[in-house]
Amino acid sequence: MSGKNQLSFVEPSKSPFFYGYVVLLVGSIGVYCSIPGQTIGVSVFTDPVKDALGLSRNEFSNAYMIGTICSALVIGRAGIWFDRYGARWVAFFAAITLSFALLLCSVSVQMSESIKKLLGLDTWLIPFVVMTLLFFLLRFSGQGVLTMASRNMIMIWFDKNRGKVNAISSVAISFGFSSAPLWLNALIEDYSWEFAWQALACGLLVFALLVLQFYKNRPEDHGLVPDGILKKKDVETEIIPIANQYTLKEAQRTRAFWMYGLILAFNSFFITGLTFHVVSVFASEGFPKEDAISIFLPASVVAVTISMVFNFLSDYLQLKLYLYLMIFGGLMASVGFLFLSSAVGVPFLIGGFGIMSGFFAVLNAIVWPRFYGRTHLGAITGKIMSFLILASALAPPIFSFCLSTFGSYRLLGYLGLAFLLFLSLASVRATNPQ
Incomplete structure (x- = not known):
């Protein structure tokens, strides 16, 4: 097994069809799994969480804003990781981080109360700081890294058909995102907001294992080319223009x-x-x-x-x-x-x-x-x-x-x-x- 395929039992070159279509499926699922770190996924939790923490709407919104801005300032580093280590490992650690952040979010009230007792302070600043840090983790790993790695991986596996596969992915993700508030709200109402975040965290751990198996960085790593396998005679006769690779x-x-x-x-x-x-x-x-x-x-x-x-x-x-x-x-x-x-x-x-x-x-x-x-x-x-x-x-x-x-x-x-x-x-x- 090549170093590019460590801990995976899936070898793209042995697939009965072009493996890029598997990448299209799992990459789209990856973007969908970023929902807990997206605005549409966080907004459903706003009212119950802010009330449980004793924060006003403005305080909760400001914590979200500061956490988001901080994630924007460092997301560029994740892009460099993507180029160095590939979509597979970057998406794996993003999913693990997002899962960990969701587990911490589910116990944010207990964390805030423990810090208050430890410091002997009863102030809104403590839950505010806690949620700011947690929103940073959510936004950085979910909206930022997992989304970027999953989408870029799909684009790397296709060239001439890039627009067509992006059409399929975009439509599927649009319908998935639009349905998210409904089932997230159902989880919160039927159980609790803590349980909902814990369930999402467990789902992301399962997805992280799928990333290790099915995410593949580049078709060239497995003897393939974007869009599919070229026959030998095609390689000999067809001149493939080499694009300039801009830094x-x-x-x-x-x-x-x-x-x-x-x-x-x-x-x-x-x-x-x-x-x-x-x-x-x-x-x-x-x-x-x-x-x-x-x-x-x-x-x-x-x-x-x-x-x-x-x-x-x-x-x-x-x-x-x-x-x-x-x-x-x-x-x-x-x-x-x-x-x-x-x-x-x-x-x-x-x-x-x-x-x-x-x-x-x-x-x-x-x-x-x-x-x-x-x-x-x-x-x-x-x-x-x-x-x-x-x-x-x-x-x-x-x-x-x-x-x-x-x-x-x-x-x-x-x-x-x-x-x-x-x-x-x-x-x-x-x-x-x-």
Whole structure:
């Protein structure tokens, strides 16, 4: 057994079909298993946990924000680990860390009380610090490392069919994520929030064992090539172009790195801020809570449709078109945000929300290996991931500050329009560096 396959009984070269499809399945499951570290997975626990810890909503939210920002500052190091050690070991230790963090979360009340007794202090700062540290572990290992390693592994195993497999993965993950709050809430209500986190921790330990067996770093490590095995005559007759393998520093010198990174970060900022404050945003324009919540289903339908169609087409079309379509979606959403109470406000907001989310699923996976190669993919996507996590962490407090300072959220709509117009002009020369 080769060193690349230690502790695994699965040998990709002996598979009766291209092993990349196994990678597609287990990698998608890996992204799905990151849910406990994602906002959608944490939000269900907010009310019962904050009440048990004696924290206010603002204190709990600030702990989440600080933990998220700290994870954004160090996620780039995980990208370097990915390039050095591969998806298999990085995903394995991420799953173990996430499981350990969930177990600690389930006993966070006991931890806080023990520290209070030890120090002889009865202050909200102790549970606040405890949850900040735990949120750092959750966000770093779940939203950051496990997601990055799983998605990058899929992209490495495919080249010409990268868009098609990303379409399958994105749609499956979208439906999986959308269902997560339902079964997580059922676990909490039927048992308890402590049991729910403990059950998730046990599930991640089982998944970590599956990672050791089925996660494989590169097809070349097993005598294969991306997309499948080439016959000998194909190797002799077909000239395969070798892509330039950019380092992170070289990638950062290209305009494309910043333009695509900024539009993805804008999506994270806008969508997170809107989702976090959606009831308040709509209430400020005279809408009831039911109308606010109702925007997510049609937006998800738009996003999944766009993701599926344009992922397939990405194998044949230039990604610069996608960049401008995503900017267009952002402009639509910003206009809808500004004129929410008008006839076009809600449709524009839903359409823009869905368009941005759909193209985010395409560009965040496809751009980096196509533009910069696979050798330093971890370092490059790790840096981009830090942008996204930082943007998502800053969004809720900035939205809240805008309302408390100016009495309205509309300033964010104007700032969004200005930023996107700048981005559309600056992206004219954001071409594929290959």
